[in-house]
Structure formats: C-alpha cells, structure tokens
Amino acid sequence: EIVDTIAALRSRVATRRSAGPLGLVPTMGALHEGHASLIRQARAECSTVVLSIFLNPIQYDRPEDLERYPRSLDVDVALCASLGVDFVFAPSVAEMYPVPLECRVEVGRLADHLCGKFRPGHFSGVATVVLKLFEIVQQDRAYFGEKDAQQLAVIRRLVSDVNIPTTIIGVPTVREPDGLALSSRNQRLDSRERQLALALVR
Numbered sequence: 001e002i003v004d005t006i007a008a009l010r011s012r013v014a015t016r017r018s019a020g021p022l023g024l025v026p027t028m029g030a031l032h033e034g035h036a037s038l039i040r041q042a043r044a045e046c047s048t049v050v051l052s053i054f055l056n057p058i059q060y061d062r063p064e065d066l067e068r069y070p071r072s073l074d075v076d077v078a079l080c081a082s083l084g085v086d087f088v089f090a091p092s093v094a095e096m097y098p099v100p101l102e103c104r105v106e107v108g109r110l111a112d113h114l115c116g117k118f119r120p121g122h123f124s125g126v127a128t129v130v131l132k133l134f135e136i137v138q139q140d141r142a143y144f145g146e147k148d149a150q151q152l153a154v155i156r157r158l159v160s161d162v163n164i165p166t167t168i169i170g171v172p173t174v175r176e177p178d179g180l181a182l183s184s185r186n187q188r189l190d191s192r193e194r195q196l197a198l199a200l201v202r
C-alpha cells in the first residue's frame with residue numbers, strides 16, 4: 001500500500017506493531033539492486049516492512065543536484081510490491097516540511113571530512129530527515145547501505161547520541177561486475193566518467 005501522509009502511515013503501522021519487528025528502509029527512490037538487497041534483508045528479519053521514498057531537499061547544498069536526481073515512483077512501487085514491502089511511505093515536501101525548519105540536527109566532527117567536506121550541511125540534512133522518519137515510523141530496525149559509509153557512521157552516532165530505540169543494520173554494498181558500487185546517481189555518468197569512477201574501487 002502506498003501512503004503519503006504521516007497520520008495515515010502512523011495509523012497503518014499501529015495495527016501491525018504487535019505482529020513482530022517493524023523494519024524501515026529509508027530511500028530517495030530510483031531504486032536499484034542495492035536497495036533490493038536492503039529490502040530482502042528487512043523482509044527476512046521483520047514482520048512488517050516500510051520503505052520510505054522521499055527526495056529530501058534539505059540535504060542538497062546544490063539545487064541542480066536535487067533537480068537531476070532520477071525519479072521513478074511507479075517502477076519503484078512495482079519493485080517494492082514484488083519484494084513484499086508492506087507500505088511505501090511517499091510523502092510530499094509539504095507533508096514533511098509544512099513550515100521552514102527552526103530546529104535541525106547538527107553533526108560535528110563526523111561531517112567535516114570525506115563527502116561532508118565538499119557538501120556543506122549535507123549530513124545535517126540527512127540526520128534531520130532520518131530523525132523525522134524514525135519518529136514517524138518508530139521502527140525496531142532500520143536498514144542502510146554500507147556504500148554510504150559516512151552516512152551510516154553519522155546515523156549510528158545519531159541513534160546513540162539521542163537514545164533512539166532502534167537497531168541500525170548496515171547492509172553490504174552491491175556492485176556491478178567490474179566493481180562499481182550500484183548507485184542511483186550512476187545513471188548520470190557518461191562513459192568517460194563511468195570509467196573514472198572505477199578508481200574508487202581500485
């Protein structure tokens with residue numbers, strides 16, 4: 001079932017809580033085999049699986065990056081159905097941010113290097129939306145790809161620093177045959193950039 005409001009998601013999930021562990025797979029859509037592996041693990045370990053699709057504007061420091069992010073809701077929902085996701089939570093920006101935020105999660109040292117050094121405010125935006133999703137769904141287990149290693153470290157630390165009662169599961173990276181990690185953004189690489197990206201694996 002596709003649910004697009006916080007109130008509806010909360011009421012659906014409430015009816016399933018007693019059935020056993022609730023799993024959340026947070027995504028921004030444009031799902032690929034890497035996401036499928038998160039879903040399969042959640043499906044194997046949880047009675048109810050919620051997958052969120054929300055292209056979170058506050059984690060983008062460059063508007064063109066947000067505009068160019070691939071969008072494919074119908075295909076995403078079909079994949080979720082085929083893998084047994086119970087609820088796809090796909091809220092609008094207005095639903096998640098009805099008014100501009102006054103309070104955000106501040107991420108310290110963990111965000112000042114690697115990817116964070118080049119994307120000011122990115123991990124604060126990620127931590128803020130993840131905290132919101134965790135408060136909305138109140139899952140037992142949440143699944144994230146190890147590919148986004150810095151993001152995973154930030155989220156683990158968020159959960160420990162503010163005492164969120166959830167288990168964070170890091171799921172191994174899924175790769176192309178030549179070693180490139182699957183990523184929605186790979187669609188934006190031309191053939192030269194696709195070759196250059198293999199430097200990351202090496």
Ligand code: PAF
Pocket residue numbers: 026027028054056059126129130148151
């Ligand atoms: O990794 C992502 O897809 C996003 O950063 C996340 C965790 C869903 C937060 O918007």
